[in-house]
Amino acid sequence: MKALQLHVDHVEYEPVRREGAVSEEVEPGVTSLREVVVLFASIEEQDDEEVADALLKEVAESMERLGADTLVIYPYAHLSNNLAPPMKALHLVRYMERRAREIGLKVHRAPFGWNKRFSLSVKGHPLAEQFRVMTRETIRVEKRTVAQQAQPAVIEEGETQHVQLGRELDLFSIHPILGSGFPLFHARGRIIRDELIKLIREVNARLGFEEVWTPHVFKSDIWYQTGHYEHYRERMFTLTARGEEYVVKPMNCPGHAMIYASRPRSYRDLPIMYSEFGTVYRNEQPGELTGLFRVRSITQDDGHAFVRPDQIEDVITSILREVVRVFELTLNGRIYSTLSTRPESYIGDPARWDEATEALKQALLKAGLSYEIKEGEGAFYGPKIDIDAVDSLGRRWQCSTIQLDFNLPERLDLKYVERDGTQRRPVMIHRAILGSIERFMGVLLEHYNWRLPLWLSPIQVAVLPVSEKNVGYARGVKDALCSVGIRTELWVEGTLEKRIRMAHQTRASFTVITGDEEEETGTMTLRDYKGRIVKGLKPPTFTSWILDLIKRRAANVGEIDGSLKTEM
Ligand SMILES: [Zn+2]
Structure with a gap:
C-alpha cells in the first residue's frame, strides 16, 4: 500500500463521475472538512488486512503527534x-475505515470508484506531508527489528523532514560522500549561525569573556596530559603524520588553559575568561546522528572562566542571568535547571566540593531559577548546572552547561599568586549557553516551524517589481534597504504570482511590491506572509519600523502588526 498523508487546514471534494466497473453509491454534493488529516491511499496487489492495519497504526501514531483526530480516507489510484x-481494493478501503473507527479516530471516507474534483490546503509544518509505503515485507522487517530498535520511528521520520527542509530552504545539506554528521551550511544557513554567534558575542562582552581562537588539531601529548586520551579516546578523531600522532580537538578547553598558563597570573587578574566559537569534532556513533540535532562537527559557544574559589558564585550568577535572557529571546523562555552534585568517586577536597556546590545553589537562587538536584550525578571533577530549553512541541533540549572543574587546573598545573604570595590553583568553569550552534539552530527551526523571527531570517525582505519597467525603482528600494543592513533580495524572474509564492516557500519575512503606482507616488506595497497588505507605504517609514524590530530581536516572524504606523 502506498499512501500520501497530508495534514490540511481544509479539504473539499465532490464525486463527478463513475470511474470503473466497481463504484460505490454516493450522495451527490460537496464534502468540505477543516483541520483533518487526509490519507490518499493506493491499494496494491499484495496488500491484505495486516498491511492495512500496519499502515493505519503508523498514521494513528503520527496523528497523535500532530494533535489531529479526524482522518479522511481517500481512495486514490495514482500512487502505484x-x-x-x-473489489479487493474496495474491501480493504472499507476495512480501513472500520478499523480506524475502532482505534478511536473520527473518520470520513471519500467514495471509491469515482472521479472526484478536489481541492485542499496543506499546512506548512515539517510533518504536514508524509509519504508511506507498507508491504508484507516491511511488516516482516519491522517484526524482526522491533526488539533491538533503539531510536523511535518518530526521530527518523522527523529527521528526514528536517534534512529535506534544510536543503529545500537552501540552509544546509548533508552528503553521504562527506560522511554523516558533517552538515554543510549554505549561505542562508550561515546567516542564521552568524546571528546566533552575534547574540552570544554580545553576551560574552557583557560577561567579560574575551574571544580567542585556537587551532583544530593538537599533538596527542596534550590530550594525554588532560586525560582525554585515556577517557575519551573512542570519540576522538586521531591522525598520524610524519610519525607523530595528532588529535582533532574534541573540545576547546586545553587551548584556553594554555593561554591562561602563558604568563604569570595574580589573584587581582582573576576572573580570567576566554570564549571561542570553536568547532570541535567528535566521532559519534553513526546511528546517533540525526540532521542538525547530533552532528560530528560541533560548533560550541564555548567559554572558560578561571576563577578564585570566592568568585564562583558571582561569575555563575551573571552567566545564569544571561542564559535566562538568551532563552527568552530565542525560544519561549521555558527552561529547566538541574544541579548535579558530587558522585561517589571524585577528585579533590570534599570541603571544597561542598563550598562550590553551595555557591552554585546560591547562584541559581540569585538568578531566580528553580532547579532539580541530581544527587551524585556530577562529573568526577566537579559539580555542574545543566539547563534544558523547551520548544513549541514540548520537547526538552539540553542546551546550556556550566561545569566546575577542579581537575584540569591540576593536570595542567595552572596557578595564580595569592595576596600572601603563595601559589594557588584557579577553579576552571566550562560553560556553553546555546550548547552546539548546529543543534540549537535545528531546535529553533522546528520551534518556529521553519519561519524564523525577523532578526534570524536569512531573507528579511524580497523586493518584487510588478513588471520589467519597474525594475529600476525596485532596485533603488532594495539598495536603500541593503545599505542599512536589512537582508534584501531583488527578484525579477517569472510572474509576480510565482515570485509571491516563492517568497512564501523560501520563508522570506516580508515582500515589497513595486509597480507603476508605487513608482509614481514614491511608495511601496508591503505584503506579509499571511497575505496582509499595506499600500502606499513610504520607504523610510518601513525602514525604521523593520530596523527597530531587527534591533530589538523582536519575536515577529514576518507579520504586519500595529507597531507599523502607516501614514497616507
Ligand atoms: Zn571546556
Whole structure:
C-alpha cells in the first residue's frame, strides 16, 4: 500500500463521475472538512488486512503527534502502478475505515470508484506531508527489528523532514560522500549561525569573556596530559603524520588553559575568561546522528572562566542571568535547571566540593531559577548546572552547561599568586549557553516551524517589481534597504504570482511590491506572509519600523502588526 498523508487546514471534494466497473453509491454534493488529516491511499496487489492495519497504526501514531483526530480516507489510484483488483481494493478501503473507527479516530471516507474534483490546503509544518509505503515485507522487517530498535520511528521520520527542509530552504545539506554528521551550511544557513554567534558575542562582552581562537588539531601529548586520551579516546578523531600522532580537538578547553598558563597570573587578574566559537569534532556513533540535532562537527559557544574559589558564585550568577535572557529571546523562555552534585568517586577536597556546590545553589537562587538536584550525578571533577530549553512541541533540549572543574587546573598545573604570595590553583568553569550552534539552530527551526523571527531570517525582505519597467525603482528600494543592513533580495524572474509564492516557500519575512503606482507616488506595497497588505507605504517609514524590530530581536516572524504606523 502506498499512501500520501497530508495534514490540511481544509479539504473539499465532490464525486463527478463513475470511474470503473466497481463504484460505490454516493450522495451527490460537496464534502468540505477543516483541520483533518487526509490519507490518499493506493491499494496494491499484495496488500491484505495486516498491511492495512500496519499502515493505519503508523498514521494513528503520527496523528497523535500532530494533535489531529479526524482522518479522511481517500481512495486514490495514482500512487502505484501495481494496483489491487477493484473489489479487493474496495474491501480493504472499507476495512480501513472500520478499523480506524475502532482505534478511536473520527473518520470520513471519500467514495471509491469515482472521479472526484478536489481541492485542499496543506499546512506548512515539517510533518504536514508524509509519504508511506507498507508491504508484507516491511511488516516482516519491522517484526524482526522491533526488539533491538533503539531510536523511535518518530526521530527518523522527523529527521528526514528536517534534512529535506534544510536543503529545500537552501540552509544546509548533508552528503553521504562527506560522511554523516558533517552538515554543510549554505549561505542562508550561515546567516542564521552568524546571528546566533552575534547574540552570544554580545553576551560574552557583557560577561567579560574575551574571544580567542585556537587551532583544530593538537599533538596527542596534550590530550594525554588532560586525560582525554585515556577517557575519551573512542570519540576522538586521531591522525598520524610524519610519525607523530595528532588529535582533532574534541573540545576547546586545553587551548584556553594554555593561554591562561602563558604568563604569570595574580589573584587581582582573576576572573580570567576566554570564549571561542570553536568547532570541535567528535566521532559519534553513526546511528546517533540525526540532521542538525547530533552532528560530528560541533560548533560550541564555548567559554572558560578561571576563577578564585570566592568568585564562583558571582561569575555563575551573571552567566545564569544571561542564559535566562538568551532563552527568552530565542525560544519561549521555558527552561529547566538541574544541579548535579558530587558522585561517589571524585577528585579533590570534599570541603571544597561542598563550598562550590553551595555557591552554585546560591547562584541559581540569585538568578531566580528553580532547579532539580541530581544527587551524585556530577562529573568526577566537579559539580555542574545543566539547563534544558523547551520548544513549541514540548520537547526538552539540553542546551546550556556550566561545569566546575577542579581537575584540569591540576593536570595542567595552572596557578595564580595569592595576596600572601603563595601559589594557588584557579577553579576552571566550562560553560556553553546555546550548547552546539548546529543543534540549537535545528531546535529553533522546528520551534518556529521553519519561519524564523525577523532578526534570524536569512531573507528579511524580497523586493518584487510588478513588471520589467519597474525594475529600476525596485532596485533603488532594495539598495536603500541593503545599505542599512536589512537582508534584501531583488527578484525579477517569472510572474509576480510565482515570485509571491516563492517568497512564501523560501520563508522570506516580508515582500515589497513595486509597480507603476508605487513608482509614481514614491511608495511601496508591503505584503506579509499571511497575505496582509499595506499600500502606499513610504520607504523610510518601513525602514525604521523593520530596523527597530531587527534591533530589538523582536519575536515577529514576518507579520504586519500595529507597531507599523502607516501614514497616507
Ligand atoms: Zn571546556
